[in-house]
Amino acid sequence: xxxEIREILSADMCTGEEHLDMRIQFGSASDLMSDVLxxxxxxALLLTGxxxxxxxxxxxxxxxxxxxxxxxxxxxxxxCALAKEKxxxxxxxxxxxxxxxxxxxxxxxxxxxxxVCEGTVQEEE
Amino acid sequence: MSAxxxxxxxxxxxxxxxxxxxxxxxKTILKELSVDPAIIRRVAIASYEAEMNVVMYATRAxxxxxxxxxxxxxxxxxxxxxIPDITLAMQEGYSTATSQMRELGFGAGMGLPNMxxxxxxxxxxxxxxxxxxxxxxxxxx
Numbered sequence: 442x443x444x445e446i447r448e449i450l451s452a453d454m455c456t457g458e459e460h461l462d463m464r465i466q467f468g469s470a471s472d473l474m475s476d477v478l479x480x481x482x483x484x485a486l487l488l489t490g491x492x493x494x495x496x497x498x499x500x501x502x503x504x505x506x507x508x509x510x511x512x513x514x515x516x517x518x519x520x521c522a523l524a525k526e527k528x529x530x531x532x533x534x535x536x537x538x539x540x541x542x543x544x545x546x547x548x549x550x551x552x553x554x555x556x557v558c559e560g561t562v563q564e565e566e
Numbered sequence: 567m568s569a570x571x572x573x574x575x576x577x578x579x580x581x582x583x584x585x586x587x588x589x590x591x592x593k594t595i596l597k598e599l600s601v602d603p604a605i606i607r608r609v610a611i612a613s614y615e616a617e618m619n620v621v622m623y624a625t626r627a628x629x630x631x632x633x634x635x636x637x638x639x640x641x642x643x644x645x646x647x648x649i650p651d652i653t654l655a656m657q658e659g660y661s662t663a664t665s666q667m668r669e670l671g672f673g674a675g676m677g678l679p680n681m682x683x684x685x686x687x688x689x690x691x692x693x694x695x696x697x698x699x700x701x702x703x704x705x706x707x
Contacts, residue, residue, distance in 0.1 A: 474672055475673070479676045494586075495586065495670050495671055503610075503611060504603070
């Protein structure tokens with residue numbers, strides 16, 4: 442649940458507290474929105490260091506359930522307003538991308554992708 | 567549902583502030599029409615990738631969205647530099663993006679291949695110095 446993710450990451454909630462009971466099974470991490478559009482899956486959590494309006498637009502388009510900004514980055518009012526409108530919760534964690542991913546993975550948040558072999562990318566079943 | 571539903575949008579090149587507006591509106595329309603969420607996601611991704619390409623590379627474009635009982639069609643017709651080598655542009659990882667585009671999280675060379683992946687039918691035609699025309703169809707059933 443998003444509530445547990447917030448605790449594991451010691452994260453502040455920038456917007457979307459009403460979604461704390463949302464169930465999230467998969468996580469992805471990228472600063473490349475092109476990769477989010479190509480390799481994420483519906484309902485996944487997105488961890489990113491990229492802070493702009495396109496992050497929220499991309500999350501909405503790709504059915505990302507919630508966005509976590511790493512390294513203590515705080516979204517601007519404009520970004521928060523857009524996320525609220527699109528009903529996407531935004532969190533801010535003090536941890537680095539590496540540590541935030543490690544903490545969530547070790548607590549059982551699954552990856553959206555299987556390892557890549559010989560250039561082929563497969564989604565988890 | 568009636569025979570078909572259609573909406574047209576104008577996308578301005580370099581307008582990074584409004585980039586994604588057309589595709590988010592299309593997504594909202596499809597949600598209101600209770601289309602299968604998996605189909606909506608494919609249409610939205612294909613449309614958004616195309617919209618970002620127009621914003622990044624072209625002068626402007628018309629995006630026409632049409633929905634019939636059996637399929638959703640996206641036509642994006644732009645005025646722009648065109649693509650000299652479509653086979654090369656369709657390769658994953660090939661990109662001519664500038665650093666500004668990359669700072670926004672785009673320009674990884676995944677756009678066109680990802681549009682094709684999310685479409686059931688994908689047609690690209692381009693004329694150098696004139697523009698590019700994309701036609702993408704996603705079946706509903």
